[in-house]
Amino acid sequence: MGELNWAGNYEYRAARIAAPGSLDDLREAIGSATKVRALGSRHSFNALADSAELLVSTAALPPAVRIDEQQRTVTVGGGMRYGDVARHLQEAGWALHNLASLPHISVAGAVATATHGSGDRNGNLATAVRGLRILRADGELVDLRRGEPGFDGAVVSLGALGVVVEVTLDIEPSFDASQRLFAGLPWEAVATQFDSITSSAYSVSLFTTWDEPTVALAWVKERADAPSGIEDDFFGASALTTPRHMIETMDVRNTTEQLGVAGPWNERLPHFRFEFTPSNGAEIQSEYLVPRARIGEAIEGVRRIAAVVAPLLLVSEIRTVAADELWLSSAYGTDVVGLHFTWVRDQAGVEAVLPALEAVLLPLGARPHWGKLYLDRDGIVPSLYPRLDAFRSLARTFDPEGVFTNAFVARYL
Numbered sequence: 001m002g003e004l005n006w007a008g009n010y011e012y013r014a015a016r017i018a019a020p021g022s023l024d025d026l027r028e029a030i031g032s033a034t035k036v037r038a039l040g041s042r043h044s045f046n047a048l049a050d051s052a053e054l055l056v057s058t059a060a061l062p063p064a065v066r067i068d069e070q071q072r073t074v075t076v077g078g079g080m081r082y083g084d085v086a087r088h089l090q091e092a093g094w095a096l097h098n099l100a101s102l103p104h105i106s107v108a109g110a111v112a113t114a115t116h117g118s119g120d121r122n123g124n125l126a127t128a129v130r131g132l133r134i135l136r137a138d139g140e141l142v143d144l145r146r147g148e149p150g151f152d153g154a155v156v157s158l159g160a161l162g163v164v165v166e167v168t169l170d171i172e173p174s175f176d177a178s179q180r181l182f183a184g185l186p187w188e189a190v191a192t193q194f195d196s197i198t199s200s201a202y203s204v205s206l207f208t209t210w211d212e213p214t215v216a217l218a219w220v221k222e223r224a225d226a227p228s229g230i231e232d233d234f235f236g237a238s239a240l241t242t243p244r245h246m247i248e249t250m251d252v253r254n255t256t257e258q259l260g261v262a263g264p265w266n267e268r269l270p271h272f273r274f275e276f277t278p279s280n281g282a283e284i285q286s287e288y289l290v291p292r293a294r295i296g297e298a299i300e301g302v303r304r305i306a307a308v309v310a311p312l313l314l315v316s317e318i319r320t321v322a323a324d325e326l327w328l329s330s331a332y333g334t335d336v337v338g339l340h341f342t343w344v345r346d347q348a349g350v351e352a353v354l355p356a357l358e359a360v361l362l363p364l365g366a367r368p369h370w371g372k373l374y375l376d377r378d379g380i381v382p383s384l385y386p387r388l389d390a391f392r393s394l395a396r397t398f399d400p401e402g403v404f405t406n407a408f409v410a411r412y413l
C-alpha cells in the first residue's frame, strides 16, 4: 500500500489504515478485523506499530484537552501531538515536566514506547501518566489510574492491550527555561566527572560522533526557577556564541532558541521547533538505555568501535533518565543513560553495524528503545525486563484473542 513511517525506512504491511472520527467508528473499525494495531504519528523506526491487517489512527478523534487545576492534571486524546498539548497548557499557565527532543510525536505513541527527554531527575514521558482510557478489542472501555493493579504494566504497553483513546498527565505551573551549548568537552571529563556533568542543570545532553578528540557539544537546559550557575566554561568546554544544530550541516532554524535566551518551557525543552522538520529527516535512529552504574564501560566500549560506528552516523546523543516502576519502561528499576544514534538512512548498512554495537551494550544490561532500530539477534532483551511475565498476563487479560499482537510484540508476549 506504500504507507511509510516518518523517516521513510519502514513500509507498513497492513492492508488498511483507518482514521475514525468518533469512538463508535473506532469501535466498529476494530470489530471489523482480527488483527489491529494503533498507529501514532509514525515516528518509530521499526515494525513495532505495524499490523497484519488493520492500522487505526486516533488522530482524527476529537482532541479533548481538559485541565483539572485541583488535581493538577490534563486529559488529552491519545492521538494528540505533544506540541499541541503543550501550547494549550502554556496558554493556561501550566507545563509538563519534560518533553522529548521533538514535539511532533503523539502522546499515546510516545508513552507506549517509554519515550524520554533528558535530565538526571526527570523520568521519561510515561512517568507523567496518571490515567489511561483504553478501548479493548471486545469494545469495552477500561479506565486505569495510577496506583491501581496493572497500571504500572499498562502505561508502556507497546500497543498490545488495546487503543489508548485518552491519557491523563501530571502537570505543574508553567516555567521558563533557557539553553546554552558548549563546544569541546574533554573525554577525560566525561570519564571522571560524568555525574557532576549530567547533574549540573535540569537537562544535559552530550553530542558526539565518538571518533573525535573531544565531545563536540554539551547541550545544557536550565529552568529559570533553578539557575545552574554555569558560566562560560563547562568542565573544559566553551560556551558557543552563535546557535548550532547538533548535525553541523543542518539548518539551525530547525532548533529551538539557544544562547541562554529564556522562553516558555515548551519552546526550550525540545531540541527542535514544532513548526520545522526535527533532526535530519532521511535517517534511522537507534538508542540503548544503559544502567547508570555501567555508563563508563559503555562509553569506553563504543569509543573502541568508533571506526565501525562513525561512517554511518550523523550524530550520537548521550542523555540521562531517572528510574521508574513501569514494567516495560527502559528505565524500570534503575537510573539509565541513553546512548542514542542518528544514522544515515541506509538500512542494510546500519543493520550491519548494530551487531558490533549490541555486543558492547546488551551485555551491560542496556535496553534498546522500543521504537528505534535494534536487532537483538541473541534474544537477550526479554531477560532485561524482570516484570515481563506480569505484562504477559496483563496482555492476556486485556486481549485474550491477541487482536493487538503483531510479529514484533509476539517476541515478548
Ligand SMILES: Cc1cc2nc3c(=O)[nH]c(=O)nc-3n(C[C@H](O)[C@H](O)[C@H](O)COP(=O)(O)OP(=O)(O)OC[C@H]3O[C@@H](n4cnc5c(N)ncnc54)[C@H](O)[C@@H]3O)c2cc1C
Binding pocket: 006, 007, 037, 038, 039, 040, 041, 042, 043, 044, 045, 048, 049, 058, 078, 079, 100, 101, 102, 105, 106, 107, 108, 109, 110, 111, 112, 113, 114, 115, 116, 117, 158, 159, 160, 162, 163, 164, 165, 278, 279, 280, 285, 369, 371, 372
Ligand atoms: C526525529 C525523531 C526524534 C525522536 N526523538 C526522541 C526522543 O527525544 N526521545 C525518545 O525517547 N524517542 C524519540 N524518538 C522516538 C519516538 O519518540 C518514538 O518512536 C515514539 O514511539 C513515536 O511516537 P508515535 O506517536 O510516532 O508512535 P508510532 O511510531 O506511530 O507507534 C509506536 C507504538 O505506539 C503504539 N501506539 C500509538 N498510538 C497508540 C494508541 N493510541 N494506543 C495504543 N498504542 C498506541 C503503536 O501501536 C506502537 O506500538 C524520536 C523519533 C524521531 C523520528
